[in-house]
Amino acid sequence: MTKYIFVTGGVTSSLGKGIIAASLAKLLQARGYKVTIQKFDPYINIDPGTLNPYEHGECYVTEDGAETDLDLGHYERFLNVPTSQANNVTTGRIYQHVIQQEREGAYLGKTVQVIPHITDEIKRRMQLLGESGEYDIIITELGGTVGDIESLPFVEAVRQLRWELGANNSLVIHLTLVPYLAAAGELKTKPTQHSVKTLLEYGVQPDILVCRTEHKLSQEIRKKLAQFCNVNINAVVESIDASTIYDVPLLMLKENLDKTALTKLKLPNKNEPNLENWKAFLGKLKNPTSEICIALVGKYVELPDAYKSIIEGFIHAGATNECKVKVSYIAAESVTKENVAEKLKGMDGVLVAPGFGERGLDGKLNAIQYVRENNIPFFGICLGMQCSVIEFGRNVLGLKDANSFEMDANTSNPVINLMEEQKNITNMGGTMRLGAYDCEIKKGTKAFAIYGKTKISERHRHRYEFNNDYLKQYEAAGMIASGFNPETGLVEIVELKNHPFFVAGQFHPELKSTVANPHPLFVSFVAAALANKKSK
Numbered sequence: 001m002t003k004y005i006f007v008t009g010g011v012t013s014s015l016g017k018g019i020i021a022a023s024l025a026k027l028l029q030a031r032g033y034k035v036t037i038q039k040f041d042p043y044i045n046i047d048p049g050t051l052n053p054y055e056h057g058e059c060y061v062t063e064d065g066a067e068t069d070l071d072l073g074h075y076e077r078f079l080n081v082p083t084s085q086a087n088n089v090t091t092g093r094i095y096q097h098v099i100q101q102e103r104e105g106a107y108l109g110k111t112v113q114v115i116p117h118i119t120d121e122i123k124r125r126m127q128l129l130g131e132s133g134e135y136d137i138i139i140t141e142l143g144g145t146v147g148d149i150e151s152l153p154f155v156e157a158v159r160q161l162r163w164e165l166g167a168n169n170s171l172v173i174h175l176t177l178v179p180y181l182a183a184a185g186e187l188k189t190k191p192t193q194h195s196v197k198t199l200l201e202y203g204v205q206p207d208i209l210v211c212r213t214e215h216k217l218s219q220e221i222r223k224k225l226a227q228f229c230n231v232n233i234n235a236v237v238e239s240i241d242a243s244t245i246y247d248v249p250l251l252m253l254k255e256n257l258d259k260t261a262l263t264k265l266k267l268p269n270k271n272e273p274n275l276e277n278w279k280a281f282l283g284k285l286k287n288p289t290s291e292i293c294i295a296l297v298g299k300y301v302e303l304p305d306a307y308k309s310i311i312e313g314f315i316h317a318g319a320t321n322e323c324k325v326k327v328s329y330i331a332a333e334s335v336t337k338e339n340v341a342e343k344l345k346g347m348d349g350v351l352v353a354p355g356f357g358e359r360g361l362d363g364k365l366n367a368i369q370y371v372r373e374n375n376i377p378f379f380g381i382c383l384g385m386q387c388s389v390i391e392f393g394r395n396v397l398g399l400k401d402a403n404s405f406e407m408d409a410n411t412s413n414p415v416i417n418l419m420e421e422q423k424n425i426t427n428m429g430g431t432m433r434l435g436a437y438d439c440e441i442k443k444g445t446k447a448f449a450i451y452g453k454t455k456i457s458e459r460h461r462h463r464y465e466f467n468n469d470y471l472k473q474y475e476a477a478g479m480i481a482s483g484f485n486p487e488t489g490l491v492e493i494v495e496l497k498n499h500p501f502f503v504a505g506q507f508h509p510e511l512k513s514t515v516a517n518p519h520p521l522f523v524s525f526v527a528a529a530l531a532n533k534k535s536k
Ligand code: GLN
Pocket: 353, 354, 355, 356, 357, 381, 382, 383, 384, 406, 461, 462, 463, 464, 465
Protein backbone atom coordinates (compact mmCIF):
# COMPACT_ATOMS: atom_id res chain seq x y z
CA MET A 1 0.00 0.00 0.00
CA THR A 2 1.22 3.48 -0.86
CA LYS A 3 2.03 5.63 2.17
CA TYR A 4 1.60 9.38 2.23
CA ILE A 5 3.78 12.12 3.69
CA PHE A 6 2.40 15.65 3.81
CA VAL A 7 4.68 18.65 4.17
CA THR A 8 3.13 21.86 5.47
CA GLY A 9 4.80 25.18 6.14
CA GLY A 10 4.42 27.51 9.09
CA VAL A 11 5.47 30.96 10.31
CA THR A 12 6.66 32.35 6.96
CA SER A 13 6.94 31.42 3.32
CA SER A 14 10.27 30.72 1.59
CA LEU A 15 11.49 28.25 4.21
CA GLY A 16 12.37 25.75 1.50
CA LYS A 17 9.61 23.16 1.78
CA GLY A 18 10.50 21.98 -1.71
CA ILE A 19 14.11 21.31 -0.74
CA ILE A 20 13.10 19.48 2.45
CA ALA A 21 10.57 17.37 0.54
CA ALA A 22 13.16 16.62 -2.17
CA SER A 23 15.84 15.81 0.41
CA LEU A 24 13.63 13.39 2.32
CA ALA A 25 12.58 11.81 -0.97
CA LYS A 26 16.25 11.44 -1.94
CA LEU A 27 17.05 9.64 1.33
CA LEU A 28 14.08 7.31 0.98
CA GLN A 29 14.98 6.64 -2.65
CA ALA A 30 18.58 5.94 -1.58
CA ARG A 31 17.21 3.31 0.80
CA GLY A 32 15.47 1.58 -2.09
CA TYR A 33 11.97 3.04 -1.81
CA LYS A 34 10.06 4.26 -4.85
CA VAL A 35 9.10 7.82 -4.12
CA THR A 36 7.54 10.74 -5.92
CA ILE A 37 6.69 14.25 -4.81
CA GLN A 38 3.72 16.39 -5.72
CA LYS A 39 2.95 20.02 -5.02
CA PHE A 40 -0.49 21.46 -4.26
CA ASP A 41 -0.58 25.22 -4.70
CA PRO A 42 -3.41 27.31 -3.26
CA TYR A 43 -3.57 29.98 -5.97
CA ILE A 44 -6.38 30.27 -8.49
CA ASN A 45 -4.34 30.21 -11.70
CA ILE A 46 -4.94 26.86 -13.38
CA ASP A 47 -1.15 26.53 -13.58
CA PRO A 48 1.79 28.92 -13.22
CA GLY A 49 2.19 29.15 -17.01
CA THR A 50 0.45 32.51 -17.20
CA LEU A 51 2.40 33.98 -14.27
CA ASN A 52 5.06 36.59 -14.73
CA PRO A 53 8.39 35.11 -13.52
CA TYR A 54 8.55 37.95 -10.98
CA GLU A 55 5.54 36.40 -9.22
CA HIS A 56 6.76 32.86 -8.49
CA GLY A 57 10.05 32.52 -10.34
CA GLU A 58 10.59 30.16 -13.23
CA CYS A 59 7.83 28.09 -14.76
CA TYR A 60 9.10 24.51 -14.86
CA VAL A 61 7.96 22.33 -17.77
CA THR A 62 7.61 18.55 -17.46
CA GLU A 63 8.05 15.84 -20.10
CA ASP A 64 4.29 15.71 -20.68
CA GLY A 65 4.15 19.46 -21.23
CA ALA A 66 2.72 20.64 -17.91
CA GLU A 67 3.67 24.16 -16.88
CA THR A 68 4.44 23.79 -13.19
CA ASP A 69 5.88 25.26 -10.03
CA LEU A 70 9.66 25.51 -9.85
CA ASP A 71 9.75 23.09 -6.91
CA LEU A 72 9.12 20.29 -9.41
CA GLY A 73 12.53 21.18 -10.81
CA HIS A 74 14.09 20.44 -7.43
CA TYR A 75 12.22 17.13 -7.25
CA GLU A 76 13.59 16.07 -10.63
CA ARG A 77 17.10 17.33 -9.99
CA PHE A 78 17.30 15.46 -6.68
CA LEU A 79 15.51 12.25 -7.67
CA ASN A 80 16.39 12.02 -11.38
CA VAL A 81 12.84 10.79 -11.98
CA PRO A 82 10.49 12.71 -14.29
CA THR A 83 7.37 14.37 -12.89
CA SER A 84 4.15 15.09 -14.77
CA GLN A 85 0.97 17.15 -14.79
CA ALA A 86 -0.34 15.05 -11.90
CA ASN A 87 2.53 16.25 -9.70
CA ASN A 88 1.32 19.85 -9.58
CA VAL A 89 -2.24 20.86 -8.79
CA THR A 90 -3.61 24.32 -8.02
CA THR A 91 -6.83 25.57 -6.46
CA GLY A 92 -7.73 26.79 -9.94
CA ARG A 93 -7.45 23.31 -11.41
CA ILE A 94 -9.53 21.81 -8.59
CA TYR A 95 -12.32 24.39 -9.00
CA GLN A 96 -12.21 24.16 -12.78
CA HIS A 97 -12.88 20.43 -12.56
CA VAL A 98 -15.62 20.73 -9.93
CA ILE A 99 -17.39 23.53 -11.80
CA GLN A 100 -17.21 21.60 -15.05
CA GLN A 101 -18.73 18.56 -13.29
CA GLU A 102 -21.47 20.78 -11.90
CA ARG A 103 -22.29 22.06 -15.41
CA GLU A 104 -22.46 18.48 -16.62
CA GLY A 105 -24.98 17.71 -13.92
CA ALA A 106 -22.69 15.24 -12.19
CA TYR A 107 -23.77 16.32 -8.71
CA LEU A 108 -27.41 15.34 -9.30
CA GLY A 109 -28.99 18.49 -7.96
CA LYS A 110 -26.88 18.75 -4.82
CA THR A 111 -25.55 22.06 -3.52
CA VAL A 112 -21.89 22.11 -4.56
CA GLN A 113 -19.71 23.20 -1.63
CA VAL A 114 -16.12 23.54 -0.51
CA ILE A 115 -16.80 20.67 1.85
CA PRO A 116 -17.27 17.99 0.61
CA HIS A 117 -16.90 18.68 -3.12
CA ILE A 118 -13.71 20.73 -3.24
CA THR A 119 -12.02 18.72 -0.49
CA ASP A 120 -13.09 15.45 -2.18
CA GLU A 121 -11.50 16.59 -5.43
CA ILE A 122 -8.31 17.59 -3.57
CA LYS A 123 -8.19 14.16 -1.91
CA ARG A 124 -8.80 12.41 -5.24
CA ARG A 125 -5.92 14.30 -6.82
CA MET A 126 -3.67 13.68 -3.82
CA GLN A 127 -4.09 9.93 -4.38
CA LEU A 128 -3.94 9.85 -8.20
CA LEU A 129 -0.24 9.02 -8.42
CA GLY A 130 -0.66 6.39 -5.74
CA GLU A 131 -3.26 4.49 -7.77
CA SER A 132 -0.72 3.11 -10.21
CA GLY A 133 0.94 1.13 -7.42
CA GLU A 134 4.21 2.42 -8.82
CA TYR A 135 5.22 4.25 -5.65
CA ASP A 136 5.83 3.13 -2.08
CA ILE A 137 5.67 6.65 -0.74
CA ILE A 138 4.14 9.86 -2.06
CA ILE A 139 5.26 13.13 -0.58
CA THR A 140 2.77 15.97 -0.96
CA GLU A 141 3.99 19.49 -0.42
CA LEU A 142 1.31 22.05 0.40
CA GLY A 143 2.18 25.47 -0.96
CA GLY A 144 1.57 28.55 1.17
CA THR A 145 1.67 28.90 4.95
CA VAL A 146 -0.65 27.29 7.47
CA GLY A 147 -3.19 29.88 8.59
CA ASP A 148 -3.65 31.38 5.11
CA ILE A 149 -7.32 31.50 4.15
CA GLU A 150 -6.60 29.99 0.78
CA SER A 151 -4.78 26.90 2.12
CA LEU A 152 -7.64 25.87 4.40
CA PRO A 153 -9.35 23.37 2.05
CA PHE A 154 -5.99 21.66 1.49
CA VAL A 155 -5.30 21.29 5.22
CA GLU A 156 -8.84 20.00 5.73
CA ALA A 157 -8.30 17.50 2.91
CA VAL A 158 -5.13 16.31 4.64
CA ARG A 159 -7.06 15.91 7.90
CA GLN A 160 -9.75 13.81 6.22
CA LEU A 161 -7.31 11.79 4.20
CA ARG A 162 -5.23 10.90 7.26
CA TRP A 163 -8.35 9.53 8.88
CA GLU A 164 -9.32 7.61 5.74
CA LEU A 165 -5.85 6.16 5.24
CA GLY A 166 -5.76 4.88 8.81
CA ALA A 167 -3.02 4.70 11.39
CA ASN A 168 0.60 4.48 10.28
CA ASN A 169 -0.19 5.14 6.63
CA SER A 170 0.47 8.86 6.57
CA LEU A 171 2.41 11.48 8.41
CA VAL A 172 2.62 15.23 8.51
CA ILE A 173 5.88 17.11 8.55
CA HIS A 174 5.55 20.73 9.55
CA LEU A 175 8.37 22.98 8.38
CA THR A 176 8.77 25.98 10.60
CA LEU A 177 11.14 28.80 11.48
CA VAL A 178 12.99 29.09 14.77
CA PRO A 179 14.24 32.67 14.63
CA TYR A 180 17.32 33.94 16.44
CA LEU A 181 16.91 37.21 18.29
CA ALA A 182 20.36 38.75 18.27
CA ALA A 183 19.53 41.31 20.97
CA ALA A 184 18.40 38.56 23.34
CA GLY A 185 21.00 36.10 22.06
CA GLU A 186 18.28 33.43 21.89
CA LEU A 187 16.45 31.11 19.55
CA LYS A 188 12.71 31.57 19.87
CA THR A 189 10.18 28.72 19.81
CA LYS A 190 6.98 30.74 20.13
CA PRO A 191 6.28 31.24 16.40
CA THR A 192 6.48 27.46 15.97
CA GLN A 193 4.17 26.86 18.92
CA HIS A 194 1.62 29.24 17.41
CA SER A 195 1.88 27.74 13.99
CA VAL A 196 1.37 24.22 15.37
CA LYS A 197 -1.62 25.50 17.38
CA THR A 198 -3.11 26.79 14.13
CA LEU A 199 -2.67 23.35 12.58
CA LEU A 200 -4.27 21.77 15.67
CA GLU A 201 -7.24 24.09 15.34
CA TYR A 202 -7.76 22.56 11.90
CA GLY A 203 -7.50 19.09 13.41
CA VAL A 204 -4.03 18.21 12.20
CA GLN A 205 -1.32 17.14 14.63
CA PRO A 206 2.09 17.21 12.94
CA ASP A 207 4.28 14.16 13.52
CA ILE A 208 7.60 15.77 12.73
CA LEU A 209 8.81 19.35 13.02
CA VAL A 210 11.56 20.44 10.70
CA CYS A 211 12.94 23.66 12.12
CA ARG A 212 14.75 26.13 9.90
CA THR A 213 17.34 27.91 11.95
CA GLU A 214 20.53 29.92 11.64
CA HIS A 215 21.95 28.39 14.85
CA LYS A 216 22.14 24.86 16.19
CA LEU A 217 19.14 23.74 18.25
CA SER A 218 20.20 22.88 21.77
CA GLN A 219 18.75 19.85 23.55
CA GLU A 220 16.79 22.25 25.70
CA ILE A 221 15.19 24.00 22.72
CA ARG A 222 14.39 20.66 21.13
CA LYS A 223 12.70 19.52 24.32
CA LYS A 224 10.68 22.70 24.56
CA LEU A 225 9.52 22.40 20.95
CA ALA A 226 8.64 18.74 21.47
CA GLN A 227 6.75 19.35 24.70
CA PHE A 228 4.72 22.32 23.49
CA CYS A 229 3.95 20.86 20.09
CA ASN A 230 3.15 17.28 21.18
CA VAL A 231 5.87 15.50 19.21
CA ASN A 232 8.63 13.10 20.21
CA ILE A 233 11.92 14.76 20.87
CA ASN A 234 13.55 12.78 18.04
CA ALA A 235 10.87 14.20 15.75
CA VAL A 236 12.27 17.69 16.21
CA VAL A 237 14.60 18.03 13.26
CA GLU A 238 17.08 20.84 12.89
CA SER A 239 17.45 22.31 9.41
CA ILE A 240 20.34 24.68 9.68
CA ASP A 241 21.24 27.07 6.85
CA ALA A 242 23.42 25.20 4.35
CA SER A 243 25.98 26.51 1.85
CA THR A 244 24.27 24.58 -0.95
CA ILE A 245 20.84 22.99 -1.24
CA TYR A 246 22.63 19.75 -2.21
CA ASP A 247 23.92 19.47 1.37
CA VAL A 248 20.40 19.25 2.75
CA PRO A 249 19.86 15.48 2.18
CA LEU A 250 23.03 14.77 4.18
CA LEU A 251 22.00 17.20 6.90
CA MET A 252 18.61 15.50 7.10
CA LEU A 253 20.33 12.12 7.23
CA LYS A 254 22.35 13.28 10.23
CA GLU A 255 19.12 14.34 11.91
CA ASN A 256 17.56 10.94 11.08
CA LEU A 257 14.61 12.51 9.27
CA ASP A 258 14.28 9.49 7.00
CA LYS A 259 14.46 6.97 9.86
CA THR A 260 11.94 8.88 11.95
CA ALA A 261 9.57 9.07 8.98
CA LEU A 262 9.92 5.36 8.19
CA THR A 263 9.38 4.38 11.82
CA LYS A 264 6.20 6.45 11.96
CA LEU A 265 4.98 4.87 8.74
CA LYS A 266 5.86 1.42 10.10
CA LEU A 267 8.10 0.78 7.10
CA PRO A 268 11.35 -1.11 7.52
CA ASN A 269 14.53 0.96 7.70
CA LYS A 270 15.85 -1.36 5.06
CA ASN A 271 19.36 -0.76 3.70
CA GLU A 272 21.44 2.17 4.78
CA PRO A 273 20.92 4.87 2.13
CA ASN A 274 23.31 4.55 -0.78
CA LEU A 275 24.48 8.10 -1.37
CA GLU A 276 27.86 7.34 -2.97
CA ASN A 277 27.14 9.24 -6.21
CA TRP A 278 25.56 12.11 -4.35
CA LYS A 279 28.60 12.46 -2.13
CA ALA A 280 30.95 12.23 -5.13
CA PHE A 281 29.00 15.08 -6.74
CA LEU A 282 29.23 17.15 -3.54
CA GLY A 283 32.95 16.43 -3.33
CA LYS A 284 33.51 17.85 -6.79
CA LEU A 285 31.15 20.74 -6.20
CA LYS A 286 32.99 21.80 -3.07
CA ASN A 287 36.53 21.28 -4.32
CA PRO A 288 36.74 23.03 -7.67
CA THR A 289 40.17 23.27 -9.27
CA SER A 290 39.27 26.27 -11.41
CA GLU A 291 36.75 29.05 -11.70
CA ILE A 292 34.96 30.74 -14.60
CA CYS A 293 32.56 33.66 -14.97
CA ILE A 294 29.47 33.29 -17.10
CA ALA A 295 27.28 36.24 -18.00
CA LEU A 296 23.57 35.46 -17.92
CA VAL A 297 21.93 38.10 -20.09
CA GLY A 298 18.21 38.25 -19.46
CA LYS A 299 15.19 40.30 -18.71
CA TYR A 300 14.25 39.05 -15.23
CA VAL A 301 17.71 39.25 -13.63
CA GLU A 302 16.53 41.04 -10.48
CA LEU A 303 14.97 37.73 -9.43
CA PRO A 304 17.41 34.84 -9.87
CA ASP A 305 14.56 32.37 -9.17
CA ALA A 306 13.34 33.30 -12.64
CA TYR A 307 16.35 31.33 -13.95
CA LYS A 308 16.41 28.59 -11.29
CA SER A 309 16.97 25.62 -13.57
CA ILE A 310 19.68 27.40 -15.58
CA ILE A 311 21.57 28.21 -12.40
CA GLU A 312 21.27 24.62 -11.19
CA GLY A 313 22.35 23.39 -14.64
CA PHE A 314 25.56 25.39 -14.17
CA ILE A 315 26.07 23.91 -10.71
CA HIS A 316 25.81 20.36 -12.10
CA ALA A 317 28.02 21.15 -15.10
CA GLY A 318 30.51 23.00 -12.90
CA ALA A 319 30.87 19.95 -10.64
CA THR A 320 31.43 17.70 -13.66
CA ASN A 321 34.21 20.04 -14.83
CA GLU A 322 35.49 20.49 -11.25
CA CYS A 323 35.09 24.16 -11.89
CA LYS A 324 33.27 26.82 -9.94
CA VAL A 325 30.86 28.66 -12.22
CA LYS A 326 30.20 32.21 -11.13
CA VAL A 327 27.07 33.51 -12.82
CA SER A 328 26.88 37.24 -13.34
CA TYR A 329 23.39 38.55 -14.03
CA ILE A 330 23.28 41.23 -16.68
CA ALA A 331 20.07 43.14 -17.35
CA ALA A 332 19.59 42.86 -21.10
CA GLU A 333 18.16 46.38 -21.30
CA SER A 334 21.40 47.83 -20.00
CA VAL A 335 23.61 46.43 -22.77
CA THR A 336 24.30 48.92 -25.55
CA LYS A 337 26.65 48.81 -28.52
CA GLU A 338 28.86 51.29 -26.68
CA ASN A 339 29.09 49.51 -23.32
CA VAL A 340 28.91 45.86 -24.37
CA ALA A 341 32.71 45.32 -24.17
CA GLU A 342 32.74 46.84 -20.69
CA LYS A 343 29.68 44.86 -19.55
CA LEU A 344 31.10 41.55 -20.74
CA LYS A 345 34.64 42.23 -19.60
CA GLY A 346 36.13 39.26 -17.76
CA MET A 347 33.33 36.92 -18.85
CA ASP A 348 34.51 33.52 -20.06
CA GLY A 349 31.19 32.68 -21.66
CA VAL A 350 27.80 34.28 -22.27
CA LEU A 351 24.34 32.77 -22.01
CA VAL A 352 21.32 34.56 -23.43
CA ALA A 353 18.27 33.49 -21.50
CA PRO A 354 14.74 32.46 -22.45
CA GLY A 355 12.02 35.08 -22.26
CA PHE A 356 9.01 36.75 -23.78
CA GLY A 357 8.36 40.15 -25.30
CA GLU A 358 10.47 42.94 -26.67
CA ARG A 359 12.00 44.45 -23.54
CA GLY A 360 15.76 43.90 -23.59
CA LEU A 361 15.86 42.55 -27.15
CA ASP A 362 18.44 45.06 -28.40
CA GLY A 363 20.72 44.37 -25.44
CA LYS A 364 20.61 40.66 -26.16
CA LEU A 365 21.45 41.28 -29.82
CA ASN A 366 24.38 43.53 -28.81
CA ALA A 367 25.72 40.86 -26.47
CA ILE A 368 25.40 38.17 -29.14
CA GLN A 369 27.12 40.27 -31.82
CA TYR A 370 29.99 40.90 -29.42
CA VAL A 371 30.54 37.25 -28.48
CA ARG A 372 30.14 36.11 -32.08
CA GLU A 373 32.74 38.56 -33.33
CA ASN A 374 35.12 38.01 -30.41
CA ASN A 375 35.02 34.21 -30.30
CA ILE A 376 33.62 34.09 -26.78
CA PRO A 377 31.66 30.90 -26.01
CA PHE A 378 27.94 31.48 -26.44
CA PHE A 379 24.95 29.44 -25.34
CA GLY A 380 21.44 30.51 -26.32
CA ILE A 381 18.27 29.08 -24.85
CA CYS A 382 14.87 29.46 -26.53
CA LEU A 383 14.49 33.24 -26.93
CA GLY A 384 18.30 33.30 -26.69
CA MET A 385 18.44 31.04 -29.74
CA GLN A 386 15.89 33.16 -31.59
CA CYS A 387 17.98 36.26 -30.81
CA SER A 388 21.10 34.62 -32.23
CA VAL A 389 19.19 34.05 -35.46
CA ILE A 390 17.97 37.66 -35.56
CA GLU A 391 21.46 39.01 -34.87
CA PHE A 392 23.01 36.85 -37.59
CA GLY A 393 20.30 37.91 -40.02
CA ARG A 394 20.85 41.59 -39.38
CA ASN A 395 24.62 41.76 -39.07
CA VAL A 396 25.89 38.93 -41.28
CA LEU A 397 23.17 38.46 -43.90
CA GLY A 398 22.44 42.18 -44.09
CA LEU A 399 18.69 41.74 -43.51
CA LYS A 400 18.43 45.02 -41.67
CA ASP A 401 14.93 44.50 -40.31
CA ALA A 402 15.32 40.79 -39.53
CA ASN A 403 13.15 40.14 -36.50
CA SER A 404 10.88 37.76 -34.70
CA PHE A 405 7.20 38.01 -35.48
CA GLU A 406 6.74 38.25 -31.69
CA MET A 407 8.58 41.58 -31.63
CA ASP A 408 7.47 43.04 -34.97
CA ALA A 409 4.58 41.51 -36.85
CA ASN A 410 5.21 43.83 -39.82
CA THR A 411 8.87 43.07 -40.47
CA SER A 412 9.67 42.17 -44.06
CA ASN A 413 12.14 39.56 -42.75
CA PRO A 414 10.43 37.42 -40.09
CA VAL A 415 13.42 35.11 -39.60
CA ILE A 416 11.62 33.84 -36.49
CA ASN A 417 8.00 33.21 -37.30
CA LEU A 418 4.84 32.25 -35.46
CA MET A 419 4.38 28.47 -35.67
CA GLU A 420 1.60 27.43 -38.04
CA GLU A 421 -0.35 25.60 -35.30
CA GLN A 422 -0.23 28.71 -33.10
CA LYS A 423 -1.95 30.99 -35.62
CA ASN A 424 -5.52 30.36 -34.50
CA ILE A 425 -4.84 30.20 -30.77
CA THR A 426 -6.23 33.03 -28.66
CA ASN A 427 -6.07 31.55 -25.14
CA MET A 428 -2.84 32.22 -23.28
CA GLY A 429 -2.74 29.34 -20.76
CA GLY A 430 -1.23 25.99 -21.73
CA THR A 431 -1.26 26.74 -25.44
CA MET A 432 2.43 26.98 -26.33
CA ARG A 433 4.42 24.15 -27.88
CA LEU A 434 5.07 22.41 -24.57
CA GLY A 435 6.98 19.42 -23.30
CA ALA A 436 9.22 16.79 -24.84
CA TYR A 437 9.77 16.56 -28.60
CA ASP A 438 12.28 14.48 -30.52
CA CYS A 439 15.21 16.15 -32.17
CA GLU A 440 17.50 14.68 -34.79
CA ILE A 441 21.09 15.79 -34.75
CA LYS A 442 23.25 16.03 -37.85
CA LYS A 443 26.48 14.09 -37.75
CA GLY A 444 29.69 16.07 -37.95
CA THR A 445 28.27 19.05 -36.06
CA LYS A 446 29.21 20.46 -32.69
CA ALA A 447 25.82 19.34 -31.38
CA PHE A 448 26.67 15.78 -32.40
CA ALA A 449 30.05 16.01 -30.68
CA ILE A 450 28.28 17.22 -27.53
CA TYR A 451 25.45 14.69 -27.38
CA GLY A 452 27.36 11.84 -29.01
CA LYS A 453 24.18 10.60 -30.71
CA THR A 454 21.71 11.58 -33.41
CA LYS A 455 18.42 11.06 -31.58
CA ILE A 456 17.63 13.20 -28.56
CA SER A 457 14.52 14.55 -26.88
CA GLU A 458 14.26 17.91 -25.16
CA ARG A 459 11.53 19.97 -23.50
CA HIS A 460 9.94 23.05 -25.03
CA ARG A 461 7.94 26.14 -24.20
CA HIS A 462 7.54 28.50 -27.12
CA ARG A 463 5.25 29.89 -29.82
CA TYR A 464 7.75 31.00 -32.43
CA GLU A 465 10.24 29.10 -34.55
CA PHE A 466 13.08 29.51 -37.03
CA ASN A 467 11.63 30.43 -40.42
CA ASN A 468 12.87 27.68 -42.73
CA ASP A 469 12.48 29.94 -45.81
CA TYR A 470 15.77 31.48 -44.69
CA LEU A 471 17.63 28.26 -43.86
CA LYS A 472 19.67 28.00 -47.09
CA GLN A 473 20.81 31.60 -46.77
CA TYR A 474 21.87 31.10 -43.14
CA GLU A 475 23.69 27.86 -43.79
CA ALA A 476 25.57 29.31 -46.75
CA ALA A 477 26.83 32.10 -44.49
CA GLY A 478 27.96 29.73 -41.69
CA MET A 479 25.04 29.44 -39.27
CA ILE A 480 23.82 25.88 -39.59
CA ALA A 481 20.84 24.00 -38.26
CA SER A 482 22.45 21.05 -36.50
CA GLY A 483 19.28 19.72 -34.89
CA PHE A 484 15.72 19.63 -36.14
CA ASN A 485 12.40 17.99 -35.40
CA PRO A 486 12.24 14.85 -37.55
CA GLU A 487 8.49 15.21 -38.19
CA THR A 488 8.05 18.89 -38.87
CA GLY A 489 11.54 20.05 -39.83
CA LEU A 490 11.39 22.72 -37.11
CA VAL A 491 14.91 23.92 -36.36
CA GLU A 492 15.88 22.88 -32.83
CA ILE A 493 19.58 23.78 -32.71
CA VAL A 494 21.66 26.35 -34.55
CA GLU A 495 25.42 26.68 -34.35
CA LEU A 496 28.20 28.62 -36.00
CA LYS A 497 30.77 26.78 -38.07
CA ASN A 498 33.71 29.07 -37.42
CA HIS A 499 33.45 29.78 -33.76
CA PRO A 500 34.90 27.97 -30.73
CA PHE A 501 31.45 27.49 -29.17
CA PHE A 502 28.30 29.11 -30.47
CA VAL A 503 25.36 26.79 -29.84
CA ALA A 504 21.74 27.67 -29.28
CA GLY A 505 18.63 25.56 -28.82
CA GLN A 506 14.94 26.25 -29.29
CA PHE A 507 14.33 23.93 -26.31
CA HIS A 508 15.16 24.23 -22.62
CA PRO A 509 18.07 21.91 -21.76
CA GLU A 510 18.17 23.29 -18.23
CA LEU A 511 14.94 21.42 -17.43
CA LYS A 512 16.64 18.07 -17.88
CA SER A 513 19.85 18.67 -15.96
CA THR A 514 20.00 16.64 -12.74
CA VAL A 515 22.67 15.77 -10.19
CA ALA A 516 22.83 12.25 -11.64
CA ASN A 517 22.75 13.47 -15.25
CA PRO A 518 24.22 16.92 -15.78
CA HIS A 519 23.09 18.19 -19.17
CA PRO A 520 25.68 17.70 -21.95
CA LEU A 521 25.10 21.18 -23.40
CA PHE A 522 25.82 22.80 -20.03
CA VAL A 523 28.82 20.53 -19.44
CA SER A 524 30.31 21.37 -22.86
CA PHE A 525 29.58 25.07 -22.57
CA VAL A 526 31.34 25.22 -19.19
CA ALA A 527 34.28 23.28 -20.67
CA ALA A 528 34.44 25.74 -23.59
CA ALA A 529 34.35 28.73 -21.25
CA LEU A 530 37.12 27.14 -19.19
CA ALA A 531 39.21 26.59 -22.32
CA ASN A 532 38.57 30.20 -23.31
CA LYS A 533 39.78 31.39 -19.93
CA LYS A 534 42.91 29.27 -20.11
CA SER A 535 43.75 30.54 -23.59
CA LYS A 536 43.66 34.17 -22.48
N1 GLN B 1 9.06 34.15 -26.66
C1 GLN B 1 9.62 33.09 -27.43
C2 GLN B 1 8.58 32.17 -28.02
O1 GLN B 1 7.47 32.13 -27.56
C3 GLN B 1 10.64 32.30 -26.61
C4 GLN B 1 10.04 31.58 -25.46
C5 GLN B 1 11.05 31.15 -24.45
O2 GLN B 1 12.18 31.68 -24.39
N2 GLN B 1 10.69 30.24 -23.60
O3 GLN B 1 8.84 31.45 -28.95
